[in-house]
Amino acid sequence: MRKCAAVVLAAGLGTRMKSKKAKVLHEVAGRPMGYFPVKAALASGASRIVVVVGHQGEIVAEKMRGLFPKADLRFATQDKQLGTGHAVLSAKKALAGFDGDVLVLYGDVPLLGAATLRAFRKYHAKEKATASVLSMYFDDPTGYGRVLRNPDGNVERIVEERDTDEDEKMIDEVNSGVGLFDKKVLFSALAKIGTNNDQGEYYLTDVIEILAKRKKKVAGWCHDEPVELMGINDRADLAVVAGVMRHWICLEWMKKGVTLTDPESTFIDEGIRIGNDTEIGPGVCLKGATRIGKGCLIEAGAHLTDAVLADEIHIKPYSVIEDGKIAKGAQIGPFARIRPGTQVGPISKVGNFVELKKVKTGRNTKISHLTYLGDAELGSNVNVGAGTITCNYDGVNKFKTIIKDGAFIGSDSQLVAPVTVGKGAYIGSGSTITKDVPAEALAVTRAPLFQKKGYAKKYRKKK
Ligand code: UD1
Ligand code: CA
Numbered sequence: 181m182r183k184c185a186a187v188v189l190a191a192g193l194g195t196r197m198k199s200k201k202a203k204v205l206h207e208v209a210g211r212p213m214g215y216f217p218v219k220a221a222l223a224s225g226a227s228r229i230v231v232v233v234g235h236q237g238e239i240v241a242e243k244m245r246g247l248f249p250k251a252d253l254r255f256a257t258q259d260k261q262l263g264t265g266h267a268v269l270s271a272k273k274a275l276a277g278f279d280g281d282v283l284v285l286y287g288d289v290p291l292l293g294a295a296t297l298r299a300f301r302k303y304h305a306k307e308k309a310t311a312s313v314l315s316m317y318f319d320d321p322t323g324y325g326r327v328l329r330n331p332d333g334n335v336e337r338i339v340e341e342r343d344t345d346e347d348e349k350m351i352d353e354v355n356s357g358v359g360l361f362d363k364k365v366l367f368s369a370l371a372k373i374g375t376n377n378d379q380g381e382y383y384l385t386d387v388i389e390i391l392a393k394r395k396k397k398v399a400g401w402c403h404d405e406p407v408e409l410m411g412i413n414d415r416a417d418l419a420v421v422a423g424v425m426r427h428w429i430c431l432e433w434m435k436k437g438v439t440l441t442d443p444e445s446t447f448i449d450e451g452i453r454i455g456n457d458t459e460i461g462p463g464v465c466l467k468g469a470t471r472i473g474k475g476c477l478i479e480a481g482a483h484l485t486d487a488v489l490a491d492e493i494h495i496k497p498y499s500v501i502e503d504g505k506i507a508k509g510a511q512i513g514p515f516a517r518i519r520p521g522t523q524v525g526p527i528s529k530v531g532n533f534v535e536l537k538k539v540k541t542g543r544n545t546k547i548s549h550l551t552y553l554g555d556a557e558l559g560s561n562v563n564v565g566a567g568t569i570t571c572n573y574d575g576v577n578k579f580k581t582i583i584k585d586g587a588f589i590g591s592d593s594q595l596v597a598p599v600t601v602g603k604g605a606y607i608g609s610g611s612t613i614t615k616d617v618p619a620e621a622l623a624v625t626r627a628p629l630f631q632k633k634g635y636a637k638k639y640r641k642k643k
Contacts, residue, residue: 181305183280185363186221187271190214190287191234191258196414202236203412204287205243208422209429210449210467213412214240215247216290222251223294224301226283230274232267234258263381264357265373272367282366284359284384288412291424292358296408300401304360309399311365311391313338314358316406324354325385327400335398338385342378353402355385356409365396425450455491473508482513490526504536507543525560542585555597556581565591565609572597584619 194203204214214231221229229248233240233255241255258270268284275282281304283297296314304312313335315327323341326348330336338355339348369390373382391398403409412418429450430443437456440446447465448454454466455474463481466472470484473491478484480497487501495501496513503520506512509527516530521538524530528541531548539553542560547553549566555578556570568589570581579597583589587601590609601607605617608624617623 181225181301183278184224184226184283184301184360185228185230185275185278185280186218186226186283186285187268187275188214188217188221188229188231188285188287189264189267190240191232191237191261191267191270192288193235193261194288194413197418198415202240204240205236206412206415206418208290208418208450209425211247211451212240212243213290213418213421214244214287215450217285217287217292218244218248218251218253220292220294220297221283221285222248224283224297228252228254228275228278230254230256230271231287232256232258232270234261234267263375263379264384265370265382265386268366268384269370269382275363278363280363282361282363284357284361286357286411289357289409290412291408291410291421291428293408296403296405297358300358300360300403303401304399307399308397309334309360310396311359311361311388312399312401313388314356314409315353315400315402316356316404316409317352317402318354318406319352321352321354325357326351327353327355329353329400330392333400334392335388335400336392337389340377340379340383340385353400356403357411358409359384361387365391369394461497479514487518553581555579556583556595558583559585559587559603561586562589563587564589565593567592568595569593570595570597 190204192203197203205212218229229251231244237257244253254274256271256274258267300314325338325340326344327335328337369387372390373386375382377383388398407424410421412421426447429448430440430446433448433454434440438454439459442462445462446460449467452466452470454472457474458472458476460478461480464478465483468486470487472489475491476489476493478495482495482499484501486503488505490508492509493506494511499513499516501518504518504522506524507526510524511529515532517535519537522536523540525541525543525545527543528545529548533550534547535552537554539556541558544560545558545562547564551564551568553570554572562583571594572578581595581597582600584601584603586604589607592610593607594612596614599613600616602617602619604620606622607613608626611623611625613623
């Protein structure tokens with residue numbers, strides 16, 4: 181096959197999105213939708229990718245660069261959106277020095293996969309065509325450009341819906357927008373297109389007629405999976421396309437050996453990794469750079485963002501983890517909140533209504549109920565009783581709490597940081613600890629107990 185570069189058109193604002201944000205930045209499966217055509221083009225063998233940006237071009241380019249740090253990704257700016265033909269023309273400089281075929285893709289068609297693009301490139305090569313268009317049949321072709329073929333089956337012209345006559349309107353083979361062109365021929369034809377159409381725009385599709393008139397072969401490959409070519413124009417389309425993507429991602433994980441109790445309600449972003457024999461319950465959301473090991477159980481409603489889980493971890497229902505690292509065999513939740521910078525050690529246990537922020541624990545440490553720990557370092561075999569609070573903030577600065585191996589923190593204790601509880605030390609329930617506790621010591625702060633026999637009965641009588 182010939183060398184191939186790709187041009188991804190992503191300059192439009194997408195008026196129908198009714199958004200301040202450029203359309204290609206709206207997310208599908210946790211990635212800006214423009215990420216997907218670039219990924220597919222790269223995976224189909226395109227060597228250089230030019231993204232044509234316009235609206236919020238700087239932001240779009242920055243996001244894309246971050247997502248493909250290693251690819252030969254270039255950006256071309258189309259200051260005014262004068263049409264798809266004009267957009268491709270804007271990529272001319274960025275394609276300098278490249279010779280071969282140019283694949284044109286739209287930034288708002290995220291479901292189109294690399295396998296289809298590879299097959300399309302093969303078809304184009306086999307047909308020995310100068311240009312090829314990817315078309316599809318739609319029961320309702322409204323809104324799309326219609327594909328007109330000549331008697332020998334090659335494509336002669338593409339007419340935009342608004343420029344069709346009554347007969348052309350009846351054609352149900354439509355242009356997907358994906359095209360493959362010999363680079364030299366493409367740019368020589370683009371130099372000839374005008375704006376003589378209903379929208380007064382430079383249409384890429386007008387290149388086809390110019391090529392046909394020059395007796396160049398334009399082949400048309402009709403794709404039998406039109407869902408892949410679904411474009412996003414408004415937020416209703418966005419939801420439909422995102423739903424299809426979600427379904428595909430779930431299918432892929434199930435095929436790789438992950439059990440999804442209810443794929444319909446499971447949200448797994450692009451780029452997540454999950455080990456096999458992991459089981460995921462209903463309503464679970466896995467986002468960002470989350471990595472999950474083998475044999476884990478993630479129960480209903482858990483939300484994990486940038487979480488890193490080793491093997492055999494049990495996340496109980498409705499727990500939220502953000503940028504936390506959980507070591508092998510640990511248990512979290514139900515209703516636990518793990519905030520950024522937290523590392524839970526092996527076989528440790530974080531129970532219900534526990535919030536941890538920037539906490540590191542050793543092995544087999546238990547923080548089982550109703551606790552807030554922030555900026556704390558816990559050793560191994562520590563037991564933190566219910567209702568424990570690290571007072572880590574004095575209103576200005578944050579301070580650290582250190583709890584060494586084997587220490588026992590009695591329920592309802594406050595540890596006023598900076599403070600260290602020594603190895604094996606014992607804190608009596610209800611204590612407020614303001615000074616370091618030596619290893620193996622007992623520390624209790626408690627008001628003396630006061631009792632008066634029979635007083636309650638007398639008191640009630642008086643009232
Ligand atoms: C286009 C095709 C139509 C096809 C349809 C499929 C043309 C003239 N028409 O129409 O045949 O059936 O797609 O979805 O090509 N863009 C730019 N700069 C511009 C104009 C557009 O970057 O000046 C980008 C948009 O951001 C978008 C893509 O090109 O990603 C398509 O543009 P759009 O205006 O949506 O084209 P359609 O009218 O849908
Ligand atoms: Ca469109």
